[in-house]
Amino acid sequence: MMSLGRTFRRSVLRFFSQYLLILLLLTFFAMPPDQLRAEEEFSSHFSGGEQSLLIKLKQAPDPGPLGPPLHSLLSLHYEVIRMSRLLSPLPEGARVAAKSQLRRSAGLDRWILVDYATDASLEDIVSDLQGLDQIERVEADLERSGLGCGKELPPNDPLYSSQWHLMPVAEGGVGALGAWGLFSGTDQSTVAVLDTGVDANHPDLTGRVLPGHDFVNDDTDAQDDQGHGTFVAGVIGASGHNGTDIAGLHWRARILPIKILSSTGAGVVSDSVQGIVLAADRGASIINMSYGGAHSLAEEDAIAYATDLGCLAVGAAGNHGVEGILYPAALTTVIAVGATDRNGNRARSLGTGASNFGSELELMAPGEGILGLKVGGGTVYYSGTSAAAPVVAGIAALLREVTPGLSPSGVRAVLRGTAADQLGLSQEDLAGFDVHHGFGLIQAEAALRSVLSLDLSIRGDLKPSGQGEVLVSGVPGACFALVRDTHPGSLELRGETLGIEGPTSPGFRVLHRLSSDPLASSGPLVVPFEVPANAQPGDRVLLQAGMSLPDGTIVLSGVIHFAVDG
Secondary structure, three states: OHHHHHHHHHHHHHHHHHHHHHHHHHHHHOOOOOOOOHHHOOOOOEEOOEEEEEEEEOOOOOOOOOOHHHHHHHOOOOEEEEEEEOOOOOOOOHHHHHHHHHHHHHOHHHEEEEEEEOOOOHHHHHHHHHOOOOEEEEEEOOEEEEOOOOOEEOOOOOOHHHOHHHOOHHHOOOOHHHHHHHOOOOOOOEEEEEEOOOOOOOOOOOOOEOOOEEOOOOEOOOOOOOOHHHHHHHHHHOOOOOOOOOOOOOOOOEEEEEEOOOOOOEEEHHHHHHHHHHHHHOOOOEEEEOEEEOOOHHHHHHHHHHHHOOOEEEEEOOOOOOEOOOEOOOOOOEEEEEEEOOOOOEOOOOOOOOOOEOOOOOEEEEOOOEEEEOOOOOEEEEOOHHHHHHHHHHHHHHHHHHOOOOOHHHHHHHHHHOOEOOOOOOOOOOOOOEOOOEOOEOOHHHHHHHHHOOEEEEEEOOOOOOEEEEEEEOOOOOOHHHHHOOOOOEEEEEEEEEEEOOOOOOOOOEEEEEOOOHHHHHOOEEEEEEOOOOOOOOOEEEEEEEEEOOOOOEEEEEEEEEEOOO
């Protein structure tokens, strides 16, 4: 009996030793080599005879636990170890009914996560399962990896002057200083950081990191255990003008940390999907995704849902210098961001290669030697498209806050229309859109000015009941970028009779409306106005100008104040 017990214990120890060795070997061989083609970068998550699959059913399963009929269906060819809904159903109630409907519209309620015990190839499993009438789609629970986690440089000088990516376009930067002169953000913006977590105790993020979620360990502690997520959060929203470390693009944004990448910088699509949906449900205006891999329809459905809720998704293009943007950045609903160096060229020194390129690329941002925040305090440098994406996310957060009525597609139009073009190598950065630089290098000040300023000048007798006129000039790169770009709208000047400024200022009615691109065809526009008869000397009166988009949204583009003469 003693010998039998000893033999059993030896067998158990031998089994666990072999299992641990297999895990270590799989971890080693899963590390990406220095050079990979984009479409080969990530394979399915496969480990020791177990295969994790995402399955989309043709019809949503009944509410409640997944029952025996579904288990029997999925067990026809292979042994099911476990299965679960990819997303937990929302609770009942009118407040969530709209989100439930959007989830159904995106097909998210039909995705389930199934683990099989099998050594069969992925191709055979997909072929067998997709032959079942009840199944619409089968895909591996693909790996996701942070894009730039491996390129860490020691901090140099944790000061604003060391953040070259914030400098003017002439120095390769995004013109942040001029943008902050217009608007530096309030605490009304929420940016979701889907990454390795965020250090909520970092002094430059204190009080602005919201309670998040850790999908890797399935708990609510989204503390960063790798560093990449805290770096990204710092580029987006490190407190500005506070005498500590660095300045983020948006000085006061609330950061929603969602951990989908482990301490090794790796993750899977199922966690990404759940993280995207959670970010949308929590009201994030921007979702930053500095990770990538192969195409996943489940991830595409999740981003469609988030977009319908008004979220703008930003993704990293990839760091392997190949033609082919990684997913989810390559999706049409995501801003795909490439990386530039200090000279405005497509970045080449990103650890594993250069910035990826392709027809899905939308914008470029500085991504080589970017200074961000470090777990535990202080700063750190990273390079990669994962460093460029949060630059765009921070600027987009500023833009969304000053134009709350502007849709995600409208924000993208502004960013594209104000990007700096033809800064890179002449053979790559062509006029207009090109596959190496997209629409160009994002510009913070130009983007904000495009929706905050018009070239308005006042003429006339500024006395009670006096007549005057407003001369509106067409300034390239101002708000008319929206008119000329992919979202044609109307320029509106409001107020036949001006209003006296104050808490009870009367509303303004539309006096003149122009469609198409009036300034390109007819020159400056002159609009008459009348000073209110009850105005007193010294009163301040105001005129508003706005941009009307095709969906009827009015974007406040300019306000001009002037005093009434005596």
